[in-house]
Amino acid sequence: MIQAKGYAAQSPTNDLAPWDFERRDVGAHDVQIEILYCGVCHSDLHQITNDWFEGIFPMVPGHEIVGRVIKVGDHVKNFKVDDLAGVGCMVDSCQQCDNCKQDLEQYCLEGNTQTYNNLDRSGVPTYGGYSNTIVVREEFVLHISDKVDLAATAPMLCAGITTYSPLRFWKVGKGHKLAVLGLGGLGHMGVKWGVAFGAEVTVLSTSPNKEQAAKDLGAHHFVVTSDKEQVKKVKGTFDFILDTVSAEHDMHLYLSMLKTNGTHICVGAPPKPMEVPVFDLLGGRKSVAGSGIGGIKETQEMLDFAAEHNIACDVEIIDIKNITASYERMVKGDVRYRFVIDMATL
Numbered sequence: 210m211i212q213a214k215g216y217a218a219q220s221p222t223n224d225l226a227p228w229d230f231e232r233r234d235v236g237a238h239d240v241q242i243e244i245l246y247c248g249v250c251h252s253d254l255h256q257i258t259n260d261w262f263e264g265i266f267p268m269v270p271g272h273e274i275v276g277r278v279i280k281v282g283d284h285v286k287n288f289k290v291d292d293l294a295g296v297g298c299m300v301d302s303c304q305q306c307d308n309c310k311q312d313l314e315q316y317c318l319e320g321n322t323q324t325y326n327n328l329d330r331s332g333v334p335t336y337g338g339y340s341n342t343i344v345v346r347e348e349f350v351l352h353i354s355d356k357v358d359l360a361a362t363a364p365m366l367c368a369g370i371t372t373y374s375p376l377r378f379w380k381v382g383k384g385h386k387l388a389v390l391g392l393g394g395l396g397h398m399g400v401k402w403g404v405a406f407g408a409e410v411t412v413l414s415t416s417p418n419k420e421q422a423a424k425d426l427g428a429h430h431f432v433v434t435s436d437k438e439q440v441k442k443v444k445g446t447f448d449f450i451l452d453t454v455s456a457e458h459d460m461h462l463y464l465s466m467l468k469t470n471g472t473h474i475c476v477g478a479p480p481k482p483m484e485v486p487v488f489d490l491l492g493g494r495k496s497v498a499g500s501g502i503g504g505i506k507e508t509q510e511m512l513d514f515a516a517e518h519n520i521a522c523d524v525e526i527i528d529i530k531n532i533t534a535s536y537e538r539m540v541k542g543d544v545r546y547r548f549v550i551d552m553a554t555l
C-alpha cells in the first residue's frame with residue numbers, strides 16, 4: 210500500500226483535520242499523481258455534513274485535482290512520469306453499459322465511482338484530493354497543458370465541466386439569450402463559457418452589488434431578481450437559464466423569464482425537492498432539465514478548449530490549515546469564485 214496524508218472529517222460533526230491513510234498500490238492500468246492543487250467545491254461541504262445523504266467516514270473530500278504523474282503501471286499507454294494530470298468527480302465506471310460506451314461515464318448505469326465518499330469497485334472507500342497523492346486508473350485521468358495556470362485549472366474539473374457540458378449539449382451559442390442564475394463557482398464559469406460560445410449572457414442575482422463582477426466576467430446584462438421592474442423587462446426573453454443555485458428558489462419566477470420552447474437547466478443541487486408549477490411549463494412548451502458533470506472525453510475537450518482560449522476559473526489560493534474558515538466564507542458567498550488548496554501547505 211501507499212502511505213498518503215491528507216485532511217479528513219472523522220464524522221459529519223467534525224471539522225477537517227490531518228489524517229494519515231493508505232492508497233492502493235499502482236496497478237497495471239493505474240497512474241499515481243502527486244497532487245499540487247485541489248479546488249474546494251460547495252459539494253465537499255454538503256458531503257462532510259451529510260447534507261445530501263449518509264456519507265462514508267473518515268472522509269477526505271476533494272474532486273478538483275491537478276498534479277504531476279509520479280508513477281505509472283506497466284500497461285498505461287497515455288501518461289508518463291512528469292506529465293501534468295487532472296482528476297475530477299469520478300475515478301471509475303463499469304466501462305460497458307450503453308452510457309459508458311457513448312462516453313457518458315458520468316451517467317454509468319451501474320453508477321460511476323465518485324472520487325471520494327464512495328466505495329470503489331472492489332468495495333474499498335475512495336478518498337479525494339485534499340491529500341498529497343492519489344492513484345487512479347488511466348481512463349479517468351485527464352491531460353493538463355503545461356501552458357495553463359495549474360491552480361486556476363483545478364476547479365475546471367468540476368465547476369468547469371459541470372457548466373460546459375450542458376451548454377454544449379443544448380448547443381448554446383450565437384443568437385441565443387442565456388441567463389446564468391447565481392454567480393458562484395459554477396455561475397462564473399457559466400458566464401465565461403456562454404460568452405466564449407457567442408451567446409448573449411445575462412446574470413440573474415439577488416445581490417445588486419454583484420453587477421460589476423458579472424460585467425467583469427463578460428456578462429452583457431445583469432438583473433436583480435428582487436427588483437420587480439427589472440424582472441418585468443426580461444419576462445419571456447431567455448432561450449436558456451443555467452441554474453447554478455444549490456438552495457431552494459422560486460421556479461415560477463424563473464420559468465416566467467423563459468421564451469416559448471425555453472429550457473431551464475439545473476446544475477446546482479438543492480438538498481430538498483423544489484416545486485415546479487406545471488402551468489408555467491404548459492404556457493410556452495417550456496422544459497426543466499438537469500445535467501451532471503461530463504464524460505471523460507468531453508472533460509478533456511473542455512480542458513483543451515479552455516487552454517486554447519485562455520479560459521480558467523478565478524481562484525483564491527489557500528493554506529489547507531484554513532480550510533474550515535474557507536468553508537465559512539464559501540457559505541457566505543465570500544469568495545471569487547473558488548478556493549483552491551495549495552497542497553504544498555499540507
Ligand SMILES: [Zn+2]
Pocket residue numbers: 250251252253272298367368
Ligand atoms: Zn464539485
Ligand SMILES: [Zn+2]
Pocket residue numbers: 302303304305306307308309314316317318319320
Ligand atoms: Zn457504465
